[in-house]
Amino acid sequence: MSIATTQKRGFGAVLWDYLTTVDHKKIGILYIIGGGFFFLLGGLEALLIRIQLIKPENDFISAGLYNEMITMHGTTMIFLAAMPILVGLMNYVMPLQIGARDVAFPFLNSLGFWLFFLGGILLNLSWFTGAPDAGWTNYAPLSVQSPGHGVDFYVMGLQLSGAGTLMGGINFIVTIVTMRAPGMTYMRMPLFSWTTLVTSILILFAFPALTVNLFLMMFDRMFGTAFFDIGLGGNSIIWQHLFWIFGHPEVYILILPAFGIFSEIIPTFAKKRLFGYTAMVFATFLIAFLGFMVWAHHMFTVGLGPVANSIFAVATMAIAVPTGIKIFNWLLTLWGGSITINSAMLWTLAFIPSFTIGGMTGVMLGSSVADYQYHDTYFVVAHFHYVIVGGVVFAILAAMHYWWPKMFGRILHEGMGKLAFWTFFIGFHLTFFIQHFLGLMGMPRRYWVFLENQGLDTGNLISTIGAFFMTFGVIVFLINIIYTAVKGEKAPADPWDARTLEWAIPSPPAHYNFKQLPLVRGLDPLWIEKTEGKGKMTPAEPVDEIHMPNGTILPFIMTLGFTIASYGFIYQVDHKGWLIAVYAGMAIALGCMLIRSLKDDHGYHITKEELEREAD
């Protein structure tokens, strides 16, 4: 039942469908919509930050609000925008790429999404009562002493959405390990599926550190413990270590899927097999492994001592090696290819130099001696925006253009895609390139104002102008989405003459994905069939009944329970009456778990006749 064949349904029916869905494709789209919403919020916050810094000693927003703005911009963009959109893409594309009918745990998938979404909403509700203001890194002791409930919202919101991400990660690992189609060996998996696997492993190992850290912060702020209070024998550095033990792998959780996306787009539009596939897989693992060994490079100026600093500096620079392997492999894939340049490819081609600049400043920052100069200046801000915007955001936009036809059955408008690209690309470099120099001239990050005639005026003005260009680009992209939804060009199953399994099925795919699981004969299975076979996948099984999971509203209600309980936890500090919310919320959540455990739900079967009726 593709969207095209279903009759028009009422809004209520569609809403109920999405609230109860356990289909990985719909959940993927929900992730992308949710992440996109938070991306716009975070972008708005970024714009306000840049307007405040347009001229010296500006008073567009107050100092306190500015602190809230930078905190929420960082937190939103990392946890609620970039990561969910990537998780959404993985959710949608990865099962199609490995030839699976769904993820391993559909219920868990839905629960993970709702935890992320309501966690993000909870965090953003803090705007009405005072948002967190201790920076996205939320360092103790500043965060412990921050008045009001802002930081409490940070703790509870991230706890919820972090739990959701952890579930997603586990789900992806199990899916890839157990549910690959016949013939899809590990070394035949497309690189995006590989990076999904490695990213999920990183999530599995990194997020517990965040969870523990947030619990320590929660207990310090709400229940009078002193884990971070030096006066009572605690240690505030514990927060920093745990945060970065999570935080550095988090950076790779963001960038590895981006690498995977580019590794799909480049071979498709260069019409060449990915150069050095094995080396790419190896480099992915190496980056993941080294990613756990370098967290203290965020803490060079804390005073770890020369030995620890040197070790972490060397490990940090070592990461440049696998990343370099990847950059060169992409270049060599392009080399001699018959290259099509469209919007997806433009973002990809722009990514290579932009990300390389970010990587180079990364190596500069990795030198622990020089870092004393760069630390907490705009140089750092420029560096991480080059890798995150130039890497992750470019990848997300490229992926949108690339997979949009598969997801929605329509091709995004090329002209608007290119306009959005050029304005965003120019705006991005205008905004952040100059910030390297602002940083080298000594402009500290997170400051509300800067003074006149210190050589910072022009640079900041240029940076703000760039932010407006980026805003324009995003607006054009949004218009493009609406235009495409209304009268976009209908997409065939394989609009790009692509290479991997997801293009072997209709756009958008049927809810059971594959009528018959395909037989995979090598890397780039569809391309192999196109060049050596019949042009379409050979089925690995006869048409037979398909077992599908039932939709359920339980994950949503369960998450609602946890959200109510979180609210109770935040406000029980003021008045014990709020404990009612804690108990009620937990009762709802645990009740849902009980129902889930006791009530058998064996799913349903799509019969053979039904499948044969739906001729493709």
Next chain:
Amino acid sequence: MTENTNTNKINSFQKEQNKVEMRKQIITFALMIFFTMIAFFAVMLGVSSTFVIPLILILAIVQVGFQFYYFMHMKDKGHEIVSGMIFGGILVAFLVIITFVAITWW
């Protein structure tokens, strides 16, 4: 994909295998109880702590090994990924402990 999930048709070879497996499980279980008893008695008999602490630690490591390899089936085929994950997790946990011991508290 596992080939034989049909439990109705277990042949005699399979039966023999299950028997061997069961014996191993029981031996490990008995050993683990025995190790726990050694640990308890060592403390109860008041042996000097310089001896007891390393002894208990060694017994604990062996028991964790049994737990992983016998009860959680890491010795069986098809558990390579699981082993990889568990050792990865151990590595990260070890790193965290090393950090706090060597950098923060030392």
